[in-house]
Amino acid sequence: MPQRLLDKLERTFGRFAVPNLTVYLIAGQTFFYVLYMTGKLERSVSILAADRLLAGEWWRLATFPFDPPGLSIIFAFFAWYLFYLMGSALEEQWGSFRYNAYILIGYLLTVAVSFLIPAYPVSNTYIAGSVFLAFAFLYPDFTLMLFFVLPVRIKWLALLTWLYYGVLFLTGGGPTRLLVLASVGNFLIFFANDLRWLAKREGRQLAKKNWQPPVRSHEEPLHRCTVCGITDKTHPRMDFRYCPQCAGQHGYCQEHIFSHEHVKE
Incomplete structure (x- = not known):
């Protein structure tokens, strides 16, 4: 009540x-x-x-x-x-x-x-x-x-x-x-x-208990260049960087990190 x-x-x-x-x-x-x-x-x-x-x-x-x-x-x-x-x-x-x-x-x-x-x-x-x-x-x-x-x-x-x-x-x-x-x-x-x-608390605890971090497949690349598409799998010696001025998480290879157009929202 x-x-x-x-x-x-x-x-x-x-x-x-x-x-x-x-x-x-x-x-x-x-x-x-x-x-x-x-x-x-x-x-x-x-x-x-x-x-x-x-x-x-x-x-x-x-x-x-x-x-x-x-x-x-x-x-x-x-x-x-x-x-x-x-x-x-x-x-x-x-x-x-x-x-x-x-x-x-x-x-x-x-x-x-x-x-x-x-x-x-x-x-x-x-x-x-x-x-x-x-x-x-x-x-x-x-x-x-x-x-x-x-x-x-x-x-x-x-x-x-x-x-x-x-x-x-x-x-x-x-x-x-x-x-x-x-x-x-x-x-x-x-x-x-x-x-x-109590129902909300139990729901949160259950969700927290069952949550697991996403598992990345060994075949899936960790880094990919937004411009040319090469990855750390195809070019394992390539150094990838992420542009802080682009909206979202966009990675670039060494060739395009300074020569790309910034991604807007």
């Missing part, structure tokens, strides 16, 4: 930013998790579906962000730990307003997609995934203790995530493709300038 636009939006709406947004999201998800596990609420309450919205259940727009990551307490705890770690780091790096904007764009894209596939249930999983991708992009060498045992650099997990999204996009149906686009939409919007810069 253009820096100037973000700065302008922050000056106008910055006072509405919610600090520690990650903590509030995890607290809300924990609350709903307890309600689900105690049987006081059905899981479908926090699932977004546009057909239910159009039927009058607009409160799903508020409950949708608080859908917990899973019903397994171990998995849920691990997911919340990662979400807190990465979300807090992004907020510290960007500030509260920009982090709020990143989450809001992912939320709005997901809601918009749900209206394109109204009967398809949508969760907030992809929004959490976009936070992971942003964190991995900014901190690629961060080492994550996977399952608190296996050390893995997060850039490799991000690469697997991108590959997974790519497979889903290529092999999935229309709803899946739309959800994948929604899940990476806020990432692409926020990091568009960085991705363009």
